[in-house]
Amino acid sequence: MRKILFLILLCTQLHAQQPAPYKIAIIGLVHAHVWGHLHSILQNKAVTLVGVAEPNPQLVQEANRLGIGMGLFYPDYTQMLDQTKPDIVWSFVENNRHLEIAKACAPRHINLIFEKPLASTYDDAKQISDLAHKYNIQIMTNYQMAWWPANYVARAAVQRGEVGTMYRLHGIVGHGGPSSEGVRNQVFFQWLTDPVKNGGGALMDFGCYNMLWSLWYMGMPQKVYATVNHLRPERFPKVEDNATIVLTYPNGVGIFEGSWDLPRSMQDLEVFGRPDGTTPGSLHMNQRGVELRQGRNQPQQLPLTPLPEDQTEPVTYMVSCMRQNKPIEGLTALAINLDVNYLIDLAQQSVKSGKAVELPK
16 A cells, blocks of 8 residues: 555656646648648647637638647637737748737747748848847747758768868759649648748748758858749749749858759758868758768768757747747747848849849948
């Protein structure tokens, strides 16, 4: 009997030591990335889903079929915020509504996760950043590649000098274009191909990945030059479906492609070292792995080191930073994603003028 009582007492103490889960709410279901995250939100023991705000009944039915109880849905997000008082909101709305959501959440001291990019314009991104600092909240910009071990293995290899003196980046990100089939994709397609709601077409949609890589590896460039194509105007009449961006650095260059016209999905980065270095080399990275090639030697696959447990997906990382009172860092941090929006704005200026845009010195 004593042993049983001891075990009960021990279990009670261990349960009491577990921190209470944070309350998380979702605003919007119009961004198709939400459908890949609902299950993980429901399964994450660090949070409890307290509400989903979405006025579209068809999208509500879709989410209900995936396990969201009907009692959790709200047609109005302001009502949801006031009634449920979440600690975290993950927003899946149109890009040009990110500032609107930040204005609602920041004064309520609710931490935010946005799907990439941070905003549809640099001006909106700057206002979001100002709100975060004014109200002392965390704001994360979620990119799927931020949770890939390959991304960090590749950058660590470059920092160790495995390719010699880095001078050139080449990134290609894209797929065959957004789908418009089915309820989920129809809504997504409608705003993703709208130049105002999305902030652009393929330049915005995939250029943000490329800008993020370039900033992460080489910092802010000196010049931005961009061109775009309307290769399928019958499908994408309002926005470009292909974009090429060249970022010029004092001792290097970033050449990036973002496209809705690729034969398959790609999210690949190549890093090149100068041939005059002691160990000139290059590497190729995608989600599956990192291939390093030094000189003319045979390529070698670098081992992928798993990420720390609290840095494997967005909600877990947000909760970890909140509990430890640490800022969000790396690819999802606020400052670097503010710079992403700045460079996208400059690329759009370059497209309009047909000339490279020089950054202030």
